[in-house]
Amino acid sequence: MARVPVKWGILGTSMISATMAKAIRESSISELYAVGSRSLKTAMDFAHTHNIPRHYSCHQDVLDDPEVDVVYIGLPNHLHKEWIVRCAASGKHILCEKPFVTRIDDARTALAAVQTHGVFCMEALMYRCHPLINKLKEVVSSHVLGKITLFNAVYMADIVDLANPVEGGAILNLGCYPVSLIRLLAGSAQGKSMAEPLEITSLGRVSTTRNDNQGSLLMKFENDMLAMVTAADDISMCARFEIIGTKGSLRLISNPWLPDRTENSFIIHHYQNGETVKINVTAERSLYTYQIDAVSRHVLDGADQCMSMSRQDTLGNMMVLDTWRQQIARGTQPADNQIMERIA
Ligand SMILES: NC(=O)c1ccc[n+]([C@@H]2O[C@H](COP(=O)([O-])OP(=O)(O)OC[C@H]3O[C@@H](n4cnc5c(N)ncnc54)[C@H](OP(=O)(O)O)[C@@H]3O)[C@@H](O)[C@H]2O)c1
Structure with a gap:
C-alpha cells in the first residue's frame, strides 16, 4: 500500500514529461522520484533539471525500482500498450498519456493486464x-x-x-x-x-x-x-x-x-x-496538478480507477x-x- 508522498517515476523525457514533472512537484501528496530514458545523458539532464533523485538509462529500470509507486507513461502512442502491460506486470500503478492505446483490441489487452495485476490505471485526459x-x-x-x-x-x-x-x-x-x-x-x-x-x-x-x-x-x-x-x-x-x-x-x-x-x-x-x-x-x-493529485489520492485510497476517467470510459473512447x-x-x-x- 502506497504512503504519502506517493512516489512517481516518469518514462520519456519530451516536453509533456517536463510538464508532468512540474505538476508532480506541485502536488503536496506526490514526490517526483525517478525518470527513465533510452539515453543515460538525457536521463541525467532531465533529472538534474527537475531535481529527481533517481535516473535510469532504460525505461524498464524505473519499473524495476521497488520505491516507485506510480509510473507516468509519456512515450509515443504506439508504445503505450506494451508499457501499460509491463507496468501492470511489475505491480506499478499507471497514468498513461492519451490516446490510451491505438486500437480497441489493444485497449482490451492492456486493461485485462491492469485487472489481472490489480493496479490503478488512468488515461491522461487531464482536462x-x-x-x-x-x-x-x-x-x-x-x-x-x-x-x-x-x-x-x-x-x-x-x-x-x-x-x-x-x-x-x-x-x-x-x-x-x-x-x-x-x-x-x-x-x-x-x-x-x-x-x-x-x-x-x-x-x-x-x-x-x-x-x-x-x-x-x-x-x-x-x-x-x-x-x-x-x-x-x-x-x-x-x-x-x-x-x-x-x-x-x-x-x-x-x-x-x-x-x-x-x-x-x-x-x-x-x-x-x-x-x-x-x-x-x-x-x-x-490543470496537470489536478490530474496528478487525483491519481495519487486514488492510489493512497487503494482504488483501482478514478471516475473522472474510468476504464470503461477509456474503452468507450477507444471504440x-x-x-x-x-x-x-x-x-x-x-x-x-x-x-x-x-x-x-
Ligand atoms: N496531455 C497533453 O497535453 C499531451 C501533450 C503532448 C503529447 N501528449 C502525449 O504524450 C505522448 C508523447 O508524445 P510526444 O510528442 O512527447 O512523443 P515523443 O517526443 O515522440 O516521445 C516521447 C518520449 O518517448 C521516448 N521515445 C520516443 N521514441 C521512442 C521509441 N521509439 N522507443 C522508446 N522510447 C521512445 C523519448 O524519451 P527518451 O528518449 O528519453 O527515452 C521521448 O522523449 C503521446 O502519447 C502524446 O499523445 C500529451
Missing part, C-alpha cells in the same frame, strides 16, 4: 480533472438547456510536424478530446456517467504517411442526440465547443480541453427570454476513435449492425 468539467456536467444534467439535440466540436492544432508520426494523426492526438467530452456530457444529459453512440459515420483526409490529417465524425446517441466533431493536426489552433438544447444553448469561450486557472468561460443563451449568461470557472491549481479511423482508412462506413456489435 477531465479540472473544475470546469464538473460545471459543464452540472449545467447539462440540470436540464437548463432543455433536451440536448446537438454537440458541435472542433479541435485543430498545427502539430503534425511535432507529434510522433508512428500511429499519430488528428483523430488519436486531438479527436480523443472532443469525443471524450461529448460522450461524458451525453451521459450527463441522460443521468449516466457516460454514453456510447449508437451510430457513427465519418469522412476524412489521410496523408501519404497514412496518418489522418483531418477527420469529421457524426455520432447519434440515444434520444436522437447528435454530435459533430472535427479534428485536424495541420491547421492552426481552433478549439470550439457548443451544446444546443431545446430551451437554450451553451458555447465555450475558452478551450475546454486546456483549461487554466482563471479564464475558463462559457455563455448560456436562454431562447425564451433572450437572456445571455456568462459563467467563469476558476481553479486553485494547474469511437478506432471506428472513426477505420472508416476513414477504408473510405467507407460499416453497416449499422456492425457498429452495434462492436460497441456491445
Whole structure:
C-alpha cells in the first residue's frame, strides 16, 4: 500500500514529461522520484533539471525500482500498450498519456493486464480533472438547456510536424478530446456517467504517411442526440465547443480541453427570454496538478480507477476513435449492425 508522498517515476523525457514533472512537484501528496530514458545523458539532464533523485538509462529500470509507486507513461502512442502491460506486470500503478492505446483490441489487452495485476490505471485526459468539467456536467444534467439535440466540436492544432508520426494523426492526438467530452456530457444529459453512440459515420483526409490529417465524425446517441466533431493536426489552433438544447444553448469561450486557472468561460443563451449568461470557472491549481493529485489520492485510497476517467470510459473512447479511423482508412462506413456489435 502506497504512503504519502506517493512516489512517481516518469518514462520519456519530451516536453509533456517536463510538464508532468512540474505538476508532480506541485502536488503536496506526490514526490517526483525517478525518470527513465533510452539515453543515460538525457536521463541525467532531465533529472538534474527537475531535481529527481533517481535516473535510469532504460525505461524498464524505473519499473524495476521497488520505491516507485506510480509510473507516468509519456512515450509515443504506439508504445503505450506494451508499457501499460509491463507496468501492470511489475505491480506499478499507471497514468498513461492519451490516446490510451491505438486500437480497441489493444485497449482490451492492456486493461485485462491492469485487472489481472490489480493496479490503478488512468488515461491522461487531464482536462477531465479540472473544475470546469464538473460545471459543464452540472449545467447539462440540470436540464437548463432543455433536451440536448446537438454537440458541435472542433479541435485543430498545427502539430503534425511535432507529434510522433508512428500511429499519430488528428483523430488519436486531438479527436480523443472532443469525443471524450461529448460522450461524458451525453451521459450527463441522460443521468449516466457516460454514453456510447449508437451510430457513427465519418469522412476524412489521410496523408501519404497514412496518418489522418483531418477527420469529421457524426455520432447519434440515444434520444436522437447528435454530435459533430472535427479534428485536424495541420491547421492552426481552433478549439470550439457548443451544446444546443431545446430551451437554450451553451458555447465555450475558452478551450475546454486546456483549461487554466482563471479564464475558463462559457455563455448560456436562454431562447425564451433572450437572456445571455456568462459563467467563469476558476481553479486553485494547474490543470496537470489536478490530474496528478487525483491519481495519487486514488492510489493512497487503494482504488483501482478514478471516475473522472474510468476504464470503461477509456474503452468507450477507444471504440469511437478506432471506428472513426477505420472508416476513414477504408473510405467507407460499416453497416449499422456492425457498429452495434462492436460497441456491445
Ligand atoms: N496531455 C497533453 O497535453 C499531451 C501533450 C503532448 C503529447 N501528449 C502525449 O504524450 C505522448 C508523447 O508524445 P510526444 O510528442 O512527447 O512523443 P515523443 O517526443 O515522440 O516521445 C516521447 C518520449 O518517448 C521516448 N521515445 C520516443 N521514441 C521512442 C521509441 N521509439 N522507443 C522508446 N522510447 C521512445 C523519448 O524519451 P527518451 O528518449 O528519453 O527515452 C521521448 O522523449 C503521446 O502519447 C502524446 O499523445 C500529451
